[in-house]
Amino acid sequence: MQFFFEILIGGLLSGVMYSxxxxxFVLIYKASGVFNFAQGAMVYFAALSVxxxxxxxxxxxxxxxxxxxxxxxxxxxxxxxVLRKMVNQTPIxxxxxxxxxxxxxxxxxxxxxxxxxxxxxxxxxxxxxxxVLDSLGIVVSRFDLVAxxxxxxxxxxxxxxxxxTRVGRALRAVADDHQAALSIGIPLERIWAIVWGVxxxxxxxxxxLWGARNGVQFALTFTALKALPVLILGGFTSVPGAIxxxxxxxxxxxxxxxxxxxxxxxxxxxxxxxxxxWFPYVLALLFLLVRPEGLFGEKHIDRV
Amino acid sequence: MFKQxxxxxxxxxxxxxxxxxxxxMADDQFxxxxxxxxxxxxANGEAFYxxxxxxxxxxxxxxxxxNGVKITWEECETEYNNxxxxxxxxxxxxxxxxxAGPIHTMSTGISYALVDKSAQDKLPLAMMGYGRTDAVDxxxxxxxxxxxxxxQMQASAIVKFLKDKEKGSLDGKKIVFLYHDSAYGKEPIxxxxxxxxxxxxxxxQIPVAxxxxxxxxxxxxIRQEKPDYVIFWGWGVMNQTALKAAQKVGYPRDKxxxxxxxxxxxxxxxxxxAAKGYMSAxxxxxxxxxxxxxDIEKVVYAGGHGNLKDKSKLGTILYxxxxxxxxxxxxxxxxxxxxxxxxxxxxxxxxxxxxxxLNVTDARIKTLGATGLLPEVKTSCSNHEGSGKVKIQQWxxxxxxxxxxxxxxxxxxxxxxxxxxxxxxxxxxGITPRDCSKEK
Numbered sequence: 001m002q003f004f005f006e007i008l009i010g011g012l013l014s015g016v017m018y019s020x021x022x023x024x025f026v027l028i029y030k031a032s033g034v035f036n037f038a039q040g041a042m043v044y045f046a047a048l049s050v051x052x053x054x055x056x057x058x059x060x061x062x063x064x065x066x067x068x069x070x071x072x073x074x075x076x077x078x079x080x081x082v083l084r085k086m087v088n089q090t091p092i093x094x095x096x097x098x099x100x101x102x103x104x105x106x107x108x109x110x111x112x113x114x115x116x117x118x119x120x121x122x123x124x125x126x127x128x129x130x131x132v133l134d135s136l137g138i139v140v141s142r143f144d145l146v147a148x149x150x151x152x153x154x155x156x157x158x159x160x161x162x163x164x165t166r167v168g169r170a171l172r173a174v175a176d177d178h179q180a181a182l183s184i185g186i187p188l189e190r191i192w193a194i195v196w197g198v199x200x201x202x203x204x205x206x207x208x209l210w211g212a213r214n215g216v217q218f219a220l221t222f223t224a225l226k227a228l229p230v231l232i233l234g235g236f237t238s239v240p241g242a243i244x245x246x247x248x249x250x251x252x253x254x255x256x257x258x259x260x261x262x263x264x265x266x267x268x269x270x271x272x273x274x275x276x277x278w279f280p281y282v283l284a285l286l287f288l289l290v291r292p293e294g295l296f297g298e299k300h301i302d303r304v
Numbered sequence: 305m306f307k308q309x310x311x312x313x314x315x316x317x318x319x320x321x322x323x324x325x326x327x328x329m330a331d332d333q334f335x336x337x338x339x340x341x342x343x344x345x346x347a348n349g350e351a352f353y354x355x356x357x358x359x360x361x362x363x364x365x366x367x368x369x370x371n372g373v374k375i376t377w378e379e380c381e382t383e384y385n386n387x388x389x390x391x392x393x394x395x396x397x398x399x400x401x402x403x404a405g406p407i408h409t410m411s412t413g414i415s416y417a418l419v420d421k422s423a424q425d426k427l428p429l430a431m432m433g434y435g436r437t438d439a440v441d442x443x444x445x446x447x448x449x450x451x452x453x454x455x456q457m458q459a460s461a462i463v464k465f466l467k468d469k470e471k472g473s474l475d476g477k478k479i480v481f482l483y484h485d486s487a488y489g490k491e492p493i494x495x496x497x498x499x500x501x502x503x504x505x506x507x508x509q510i511p512v513a514x515x516x517x518x519x520x521x522x523x524x525x526i527r528q529e530k531p532d533y534v535i536f537w538g539w540g541v542m543n544q545t546a547l548k549a550a551q552k553v554g555y556p557r558d559k560x561x562x563x564x565x566x567x568x569x570x571x572x573x574x575x576x577x578a579a580k581g582y583m584s585a586x587x588x589x590x591x592x593x594x595x596x597x598x599d600i601e602k603v604v605y606a607g608g609h610g611n612l613k614d615k616s617k618l619g620t621i622l623y624x625x626x627x628x629x630x631x632x633x634x635x636x637x638x639x640x641x642x643x644x645x646x647x648x649x650x651x652x653x654x655x656x657x658x659x660x661x662l663n664v665t666d667a668r669i670k671t672l673g674a675t676g677l678l679p680e681v682k683t684s685c686s687n688h689e690g691s692g693k694v695k696i697q698q699w700x701x702x703x704x705x706x707x708x709x710x711x712x713x714x715x716x717x718x719x720x721x722x723x724x725x726x727x728x729x730x731x732x733x734g735i736t737p738r739d740c741s742k743e744k
Binding site for chain 1: 341342343344345346347350485493509510511512513514515517518520521522524525527528540541544545548551552553554570571573574575576577578614617
């Protein structure tokens with residue numbers, strides 16, 4: 001039972017890391033109805049910018065600020081050179097544009113900062129919390145706990161921002177209908193620039209934590225793969241949904257990885273395992289059959 | 305201003321086209337190089353191919369080529385992607401008709417895709433420490449060369465190392481095999497199972513799904529299993545993640561021994577303190593203390609002809625591995641020239657013969673200034689591996705330090721596995737194996 005809880009807690013904490021990446025997707029989808037394929041690449045770009053600035057001599061705090069401005073500039077440039085020309089285009093056209101953006105960022109980021117694999121020390125050692133280990137015999141990572149705390153703060157901040165600020169309400173209006181939002185005087189260009197900037201900030205936080213955990217390298221772009229089932233589960237438009245989805249995916253994939261292979265081996269022989277890669281997708285697929293809009297997603301009703 | 309810029313750009317483009325090393329002359333020795341310097345594993349490829357090309361350049365600059373034959377080459381970016389790897393091969397093979405050095409893809413997947421094609425095109429495929437391992441049996445695979453070490457022999461050598469650490473017996477010990485859930489990760493299983501039966505240790509296999517950036521469950525399982533050692537077959541981001549995850553569950557890093565794909569600076573530096581004490585197999589040493597590496601820096605880089613912009617990669621594990629791979633490739637051409645004509649460029653078919661009759665002795669390695677860089681290599685028709693030896697190295701927090709001499713895997717246990725697999729392959733493909741006793 002102790003082992004079960006260890007896996008469960010570890011899974012929940014990993015899930016928070018997935019949520020961080022999923023949040024970036026949600027933000028842009030909420031504000032523009034675009035599924036931003038480039039979010040994983042943005043995580044990579046943001047983390048590379050932090051280590052790149054640090055290599056040039058900046059301390060961590062300054063590197064974070066500089067990276068934030070770089071991501072902000074990137075967001076504004078994306079709005080100006082990519083999205084502005086695509087107002088009122090179909091969602092699939094906007095989606096295709098973000099695929100192009102992905103390739104651009106994946107090439108551009110290492111061109112600027114180099115593609116060597118680098119470590120990122122943010123001062124939190126990824127070791128078990130000894131008091132928990134001694135009293136309960138359960139491994140709980142200090143790093144993952146801090147990451148969960150940061151994610152919690154981020155979600156609270158974003159939820160408040162969307163709910164209670166003028167810009168937040170404007171963002172939601174733009175997401176509903178570009179043309180209608182423009183007609184009532186909402187400055188679409190500014191709103192998009194803001195949302196891409198905020199998504200860049202979320203990418204920076206995710207990149208910093210994932211980079212500190214696994215090293216800053218191209219593989220950070222793969223973090224997006226972990227976010228997709230989270231989005232399907234939580235809903236593409238819900239900030240709290242990204243967190244709940246992350247927790248469900250994280251916990252279920254870890255429990256599945258530990259408890260399903262022995263059953264399969266007993267049934268079919270051979271060596272099963274390594275199911276973490278596909279299990280979340282199967283779970284998300286099953287979930288889609290029951291609730292296509294996700295746990296917290298908005299039900300879409302079209303007038304016929 | 306714009307006009308001026310345009311004309312300068314055009315002139316530069318024209319100059320670049322004509323100065324490309326791939327513009328091979330009939331008398332040159334051409335090397336087709338399907339390399340990768342971008343994409344998920346670009347950092348690894350950058351160091352390896354940097355070292356490889358630097359050595360080719362070094363031979364040109366220092367010796368005026370191979371017995372006077374100038375070496376030329378052309379790179380094609382594969383991004384470590386199988387489809388792009390095949391595309392590059394097809395593009396480069398047309399230029400490799402007159403002469404061709406061994407092709408190094410540094411990718412098991414691309415190598416698998418090229419094994420049959422390269423044999424049909426009579427172009428030698430080198431797979432040093434990776435690729436299709438049953439190609440050790442040259443009677444079935446005349447054009448494929450898994451030189452120096454294979455996954456199975458490497459796993460066997462690691463077991464031997466652990467056995468020595470345990471004063472000669474692994475009886476009753478528990479070893480976890482944590483592996484990348486791919487062909488690469490699964491290859492050593494057959495060898496480790498044979499070793500576990502022979503040495504009576506308990507083998508627990510735990511796969512990790514690609515790309516391996518999440519290993520929480522696996523390491524909690526390892527914590528529960530309490531193994532004496534972990535043999536680790538990782539690649540790319542999986543390596544740093546494993547070391548960090550081991551730290552997270554408190555598993556000692558000096559009980560983990562990785563494969564050579566998990567034993568470079570790219571794997572340990574990003575893991576920071578979590579990597580300290582971690583060990584891995586390697587078939588070449590790191591550092592600039594090897595005279596050849598120091599001389600390459602002096603001759604090639606001092607003249608401004610170095611392939612790498614980032615000179616800090618010189619002397620790293622993967623850079624030195626690229627140099628080692630180039631040394632063996634060039635030696636094969638020297639060997640081929642002995643038979644087919646000194647001072648002539650060699651065709652793929654002739655270089656194949658050179659690779660199959662390699663005899664890079666310690667004396668020759670010393671002459672090259674590469675003592676300690678790589679083990680002796682002696683190949684034959686029935687043994688395309690030619691060595692089977694690795695060293696074990698340990699990360700001291702700043703650099704890799706060798707902690708063993710060359711260790712040879714259990715050949716009598718492992719090589720019959722290759723022969724059986726090659727025989728099966730020959731049967732499936734309708735290949736009549738060559739009679740190695742008649743090959744010279």
